[in-house]
Amino acid sequence: MTDLSNSFFADGPVQLPAGGPLYLQLKRWIEDAIHRGAINPGDALPSERDLATRVDVSRVTVRKAVLHLVKEGVLVQRHGSGTFVAPLTQRVEQSLSQLTSFTEDMARRGMAVHAEWLDRGLYAPSPEETVILGLSSDDLVARIARLRLTGDTPLAIERASLSARTLPDPEAIGDSLYTHLDKTGNRPTRAIQRIRAANLAEEDALLLEVPVGSAGLNIERTSYLASGRVIEFTRSIYRGDTYDFVAELRIGEAPTIGGKTP
Template sequence: MSDAADQIFAALKQSSQSGAPLYLQLRKSIEDAVNRGLIGPGDALPSERDIATKADISRVTVRKAVQDLVKGGILVQRHGSGTFVAPRMERVEQSLSRLTSFTEDMARRGMAVRSAWLDRGLYAPSPDEMMVLGLSSSELVARVARLRIANDTPLAIERASLSASVLPDPAGIGSSLYAALELTGNRPVRAVQRISAANLGEGDARLLEVPPGIAGLHIERISYLASGKVIEFTRSIYRGDAYDFVAELRLTGPSEEGRS
């Protein structure tokens, strides 16, 4: 039996919730072991069968306790690999007053950045893309979708749309879309960003390595050139447990003083 199992069952023996349902006792023992550092981020949990055998409880009880902890973000399950203690996330604080790329944001924090490409291609535009980017039905739209990863932790899914006249070869983009746009004089200078809460669907949750249904941030951004022309339409999903968006608020003038 692994050291992790011994630590869990030591915590289980110390549980004071003897009158609570078994799955709650087991859930608390695992959570206590994690919080006390007896098992750390990335450590594998014993199998359901091993836990059930040693604790003398049913596998259904074990499964219920584990699923509760997965939903709570304490554990993560990886298909074909098992159940692990979730990594401790270092929250990223991002200002809403600066228009920067993900690559620039993370590099400024000294974090190693990489992307997993989900899509790069030219397509017929959707009605939303036609409306926002000012495209006709006969024009093409360039779509660039990436899973953004910092320090080996997936943080965001970005899905950007641009006119094919601006980005005729999406496959040629390197690590930064904005760097590629800057080379052609098409880097945006301002943007309007709308942020809303969202429960992550199964596909996005799988990419971000979080449980389906967990809270996330849906961000829609429309970016503009200095001329006022829309250059980019991006819809992103960010992990809710990793990001804080911060805005500085200022009094606009003496006439506003005293108002609440």
């Protein structure tokens, strides 16, 4: 952690930038301290009381400035730990033209990833799962939910549903669902994905360690075997500040009429 006496308050008496309400002046001063390296990504911000005393403002002013910086993603608050400068995040590009697992996709980029299990078990299917996966009234559905991380940075939440006939033991999955399905001859060969922008609700924002209402990407993937049977239905939520989805587009060949190009 940064030594506050030698860095954050190193310039002697604090001179807030002029102009605007006091909390905005303090906000700009904190942003400047981060930009000039007085406090670094991952470092803890001084306590609310310490900031108020050293800058000679009220704690209400400090709280308002900090909340604005949290909403903008400059700071992050961790329950029971304090307020920290948000870590720098590496943006990840994912191709929309290849059907790969999260683990495989990150491995190609040389990024080590791991998962925290949120849920895995067998359940009675929802009406939506019954229709999409082609289940009967007596069938069970295997659900797995994971938080995917690189290092300490959460990137995505994945919630997948498969027929229990395909995945009778969700506990048997290792690092990659697709690797497990490959071993049983059930790896999908194609998929349809739908992507839409969304503001993250409280539960997902807490898991992804971003402010509530932050930009995210909701992705629904329906995956198929070569036979055309649906094998997997997955809903994923990606952090908007870490992911770019990239697609290559090509102009199709001109149509022909009677064997001739019009």
